[in-house]
Amino acid sequence: MRLLEVENLVAGYNHLPVLHGVSLKVGAGEFVAICGPNGSGKSTLVKAIQRLIPFVQGTIRLEGQDLFRLKTREIAARIAYVPQVSEPIFDFSVEEVVTMGRYLHQSSRFQGLSEKDRAAVKQAMHLTEISDFRKKKISQLSGGERQRVLIARALAQDTPILVLDEPSSHLDLNFQLQIYQLLKRLQQEKGKAILVAEHNLNLCIPYCHHLIFLKAGRIEAAGKPEEIISRETIRQVFGIEVELRENISTGLPEISLIHSASRREIK
Amino acid sequence: MSQKVRRHLFLFILVILTVVGFFLSLKLGAVKTSVSELYRAIVSGESEFQDIFFGLRLPRAVLAYLVGASLALSGAILQGYFRNPLADPFILGTSSGASLGAVLSLELGLTIAVSGFSTQSLAALLTSLALVACVYLISERRNFKTSESLLLTGIAAGALASALTSFLLFRRADAYEQAVFWLLGSFSLADWKQVWLIFPYFILSLLVAQYLARDMNLLVLGDEVAMSLGCPVKAVRKIFLFLAALLASFSVAVAGIIGFVGLIVPHSVRLIIGPDHRRLFLFSALSGGTFLLFSDLLARTIFSPAEIPVGVITAAFGAPFFIYLLNRPGKIS
Numbered sequence: 399m400r401l402l403e404v405e406n407l408v409a410g411y412n413h414l415p416v417l418h419g420v421s422l423k424v425g426a427g428e429f430v431a432i433c434g435p436n437g438s439g440k441s442t443l444v445k446a447i448q449r450l451i452p453f454v455q456g457t458i459r460l461e462g463q464d465l466f467r468l469k470t471r472e473i474a475a476r477i478a479y480v481p482q483v484s485e486p487i488f489d490f491s492v493e494e495v496v497t498m499g500r501y502l503h504q505s506s507r508f509q510g511l512s513e514k515d516r517a518a519v520k521q522a523m524h525l526t527e528i529s530d531f532r533k534k535k536i537s538q539l540s541g542g543e544r545q546r547v548l549i550a551r552a553l554a555q556d557t558p559i560l561v562l563d564e565p566s567s568h569l570d571l572n573f574q575l576q577i578y579q580l581l582k583r584l585q586q587e588k589g590k591a592i593l594v595a596e597h598n599l600n601l602c603i604p605y606c607h608h609l610i611f612l613k614a615g616r617i618e619a620a621g622k623p624e625e626i627i628s629r630e631t632i633r634q635v636f637g638i639e640v641e642l643r644e645n646i647s648t649g650l651p652e653i654s655l656i657h658s659a660s661r662r663e664i665k
Numbered sequence: 666m667s668q669k670v671r672r673h674l675f676l677f678i679l680v681i682l683t684v685v686g687f688f689l690s691l692k693l694g695a696v697k698t699s700v701s702e703l704y705r706a707i708v709s710g711e712s713e714f715q716d717i718f719f720g721l722r723l724p725r726a727v728l729a730y731l732v733g734a735s736l737a738l739s740g741a742i743l744q745g746y747f748r749n750p751l752a753d754p755f756i757l758g759t760s761s762g763a764s765l766g767a768v769l770s771l772e773l774g775l776t777i778a779v780s781g782f783s784t785q786s787l788a789a790l791l792t793s794l795a796l797v798a799c800v801y802l803i804s805e806r807r808n809f810k811t812s813e814s815l816l817l818t819g820i821a822a823g824a825l826a827s828a829l830t831s832f833l834l835f836r837r838a839d840a841y842e843q844a845v846f847w848l849l850g851s852f853s854l855a856d857w858k859q860v861w862l863i864f865p866y867f868i869l870s871l872l873v874a875q876y877l878a879r880d881m882n883l884l885v886l887g888d889e890v891a892m893s894l895g896c897p898v899k900a901v902r903k904i905f906l907f908l909a910a911l912l913a914s915f916s917v918a919v920a921g922i923i924g925f926v927g928l929i930v931p932h933s934v935r936l937i938i939g940p941d942h943r944r945l946f947l948f949s950a951l952s953g954g955t956f957l958l959f960s961d962l963l964a965r966t967i968f969s970p971a972e973i974p975v976g977v978i979t980a981a982f983g984a985p986f987f988i989y990l991l992n993r994p995g996k997i998s
Contacts, residue, residue, distance in 0.1 A: 450889040474895030481890055487748050488885045488940035498883060502895030507876055555894065 400425050400459075401476075401559055401591050402447065407456035409446035415453075416442040417615045426558065427589045429582070431602040434612035435636050440595035441482075443612065444561050447593075448477050461558075471502045478552035480562040483544045486536040492547050493532040496522055499554030522553035526580065542573035549580065560584065562594045566601055574598070578605050603627070604648045611635045627651045672938050672948075679951050683730075686958040690726035691718055693962065695970035725855040728863075729961040729975070730954035732852075732916045733926055735867050737953020739912035740927030741934075741945055742874060742905050745881045747812055750935070754913035754927035756816065757906075758800055758823035759793045763917035764847045765826040766792025768833045771843055782862070782918070783854070789847065790918035796822055797910040812902075849974030850923035852961050859919045866915055870908045871950055877901055878942040885940070923976045925983030926953050926960075932987075 402424040410416035416439045424430050432440050446454045449465055458465035460476050478499070499522065500515045511519070523529045526546040536544060545565060552560055562581070566574040582605050584590045596602045603609070603623045611619040611626070613635045619626045632640050632653065641654040691703055698714050706712035706719070739754035746752070755761075770788035777784050800822050804814040834841055846854075874881075880901045883891035888898050913927070931949040938944050957975070960982070964975040 445889060448893055450892050470892055470897050471895035474893060477893070479890070479893035481887070481893075484887075487750070488745075488935070490882075490940055494882075494939075494941060498886070498894060501879065501883060504879075507879060551894075 401461060402593070403457075403459040404447055405457040407443070407446060407454070407458065409442055409451060409454040409456075411442075411451060411453060413453055415615065417446065419456075420612070420615070420617055422610060422617070422620070424559065424591050424593055426591055427585060428608060429585050429592045429606045430594070430608045430610065431606035432593070432595045432610045432612055433597065433599055433602065433635075434618075436597070437614075438612040438635075439615040440597070440612055441563050442615075444479075444563050444593065444595045448473055448479060448561065450479070474502050474555065474557075476557055477559045477561055478555040478557040480545075480548045480552045480560065480565060482563050483541055483548065483568055489535045489537045491532070492528055492534055492536065492539070493519070493523070495536060495547055496528075496532075496550045496554050499551040499556075503556070518554050518556055522550040525553060525584070526550040541568040542570070542576070545569060545573070545577060546580075549577070553584070558589075559591045559593065562592070564595055564597065566596060566598050574601055578602070581605065599627075599632075599653050600645075603650050603652065604645065624650055627653075668939060672944065675937055675948065676951075679948075679955055682955050683951070683958070686730075686955060686962065687723075687726055690729075690958065690962050691722050693966050694722055695965075720856075724857045724860050725852050725961070726958060727860050728855040728919065729852050730958045731860065731863055731867055732920045732923065733930075733957025733960075734950040734954035735863065735870070735912040735916045736923065736927040736957070737930035737934075737949040738867075738871060738874060738946060739909045739916070740953075741931035741942070741949040742881070742909040742912075743927075744931055744935075745885050745942060745945075746902065746905050746909065747816055748885050748887075749816075750932055751928070752816075753924075754909065754916070755823070755922065755924070757819040757910060757913070758796045758826060759910060759913040760917055760922040761823040761826035761830065762796030763789035763793035763914065764844070764922060765796075765830045765833075766790070767847045768830050768844050772833050772837060785843075785847070786859075786918045790914050792826075793914040793917055794910065796826060797906075797914070801906065815906075845974065847917070847921040848976075850921035850976035850979075851964075851972070851974050852920055853965075853972055855919075863915045863919055866911060870912050871946065873904065874908055874946045875943070877904060878946055881905065881942040881946075882940075885942075921974075921976070923957065923979055925979045925987070926957055929983045929987050930956055 400423045405421045407417055407420040408415050420443060432443060434440055442451065445451050447458055460468065460473065465473065496519050497511065500511065500518060503515060523532055526549050528543065528546050528550055536547065539547065565577050569577065578601060581592055585592050594602065606623060609621065609623045609626060610617055611631060618635050619631050627642065629640060629642060632638065639656055641656060642651050643654050645652040692698060692700060694717065696714065696717055698717065702712050702714055703718060706715055712718065736754050743752040743754060743756060744750050766788035767785040770785050775784050775788065777787055800815065800818045804818040834844055880896050883894050883896040884898065884901065891898050930953040931945065934948045934952050935945060938948055960978040961975050964978045965972045967973065
């Protein structure tokens with residue numbers, strides 16, 4: 399049984415579909431990346447599989463169970479979501495935000511945190527290396543630190559699946575790499591299944607087992623990165639000509655942009 | 666100073682202020698009374714001013730406290746609900762709806778007697794709740810981004826109700842004097858019946874809000890995030906909206922439109938103790954009560970024996986303080 403099975407997913411906003419029949423599977427401990435140009439439906443896809451948007455149709459099974467029959471908290475017990483970093487409106491502290499990941503585990507509303515809750519929060523902050531500034535306010539943090547806080551909150555939620563929406567946006571090269579190395583560690587050491595929407599191909603190729611190319615709400619190609627990445631696929635999906643080369647450290651394909659002025663004919 | 670010490674100090678100051686506020690409210694007034702008279706009235710219950718202390722001044726002070734607490738709690742709920750630190754209890758059109766109801770009942774010469782309610786109070790309460798219900802039903806039809814459409818529909822409906830109120834007042838200049846009670850707010854008609862009327866709703870609302878405070882903490886992060894963490898967003902939103910509308914409507918029905926309490930109190934409390942709603946709700950209610958207790962004390966003593974509308978006091982003190990908060994170096998929220 400797969401952790402997550404999606405068949406013929408149609409989803410969008412205000413009854414206008416953004417996704418037109420998407421199917422995918424995520425198994426335990428797998429690292430799956432969804433890539434595609436802006437507006438291809440990456441964010442909609444990661445939200446739809448958790449029923450976070452109102453218009454979702456198709457078949458979605460979470461651990462074999464029909465998503466549409468599950469309660470909000472039952473979905474939250476299986477999938478933790480790391481949204482894109484945004485400006486905080488109310489300025490909670492780092493520890494307060496991470497503790498919110500324990501919402502569905504807290505049985506009593508008037509009692510404080512249990513020992514188990516405390517341990518989960520502590521470990522999540524330790525893994526993401528944010529323990530040192532746990533008393534700080536979110537507004538005082540950099541983009542990379544905020545991203546790690548959101549990942550820590552998702553870890554505290556203690557779910558088999560971790561879904562991330564563009565975790566590398568707003569981050570510099572160093573933080574982008576750090577985040578992906580952290581995700582890899584979580585996948586290998588904690589056995590988490592990871593599903594990530596990412597526009598930066600070169601960043602996710604070395605980390606994912608399975609790569610899905612999304613274009614205009616449909617799957618254009620899917621498979622192991624080294625098998626499906628070709629100049630033709632990139633042209634089809636992104637509409638640009640690129641060169642491929644081998645990454646020095648991984649031996650995996652890497653996209654090399656062509657910067658000459660004649661890259662595209664001006665009509 | 667740690668959060669915890671700050672919170673305890675704040676609570677301590679609030680308790681002291683509340684005690685002082687109630688004492689002064691009993692002591693001061695148009696009729697000169699001494700502290701020893703007050704002491705005798707409390708201890709032996711044999712003072713010639715017994716009625717003034719416990720029939721006039723005390724219910725008025727308690728009512729002011731309850732209304733202040735209700736408005737501040739309603740404001741705290743709505744600021745979280747709309748994820749906007751500038752939201753206030755009247756943003757849904759409750760105030761305009763209530764004043765329309767009051768003026769309309771004066772215009773039509775209605776008399777409906779229900780225990781504890783004057784005709785105008787009852788009309789104000791009903792129109793206010795009806796207006797919020799309309800606003801909710803209209804905005805619910807668009808299922809996408811409900812809270813934004815709720816906000817805008819509320820403002821539009823409020824403007825319409827205000828226009829009707831102005832029109833009615835324009836036609837009947839003699840009704841204006843009575844209408845001022847609603848338009849600027851006053852506790853001059855306070856009695857124990859009104860206190861017992863709003864007390865159970867206030868306590869119930871506070872308990873429910875406190876019970877759902879953790880959910881509000883998630884809601885302010887955004888509906889999608891709240892859902893992904895396991896919060897049943899739709900149900901929680903409905904309950905909070907109902908509580909906020911109920912608190913605001915009852916407040917307006919017994920005391921008219923008292924501005925600024927529901928806006929600046931939760932906002933200021935958040936600056937002092939942080940945004941965690943498990944504390945924010947309770948502390949906002951306590952602070953709002955204390956703030957309005959002192960405001961009403963000023964309203965009836967500054968130009969004693971004449972009274973000025975309490976809404977004038979809250980705005981006169983609230984507005985400059987708010988401008989100061991907004992211009993403070995650092996963040997608004």
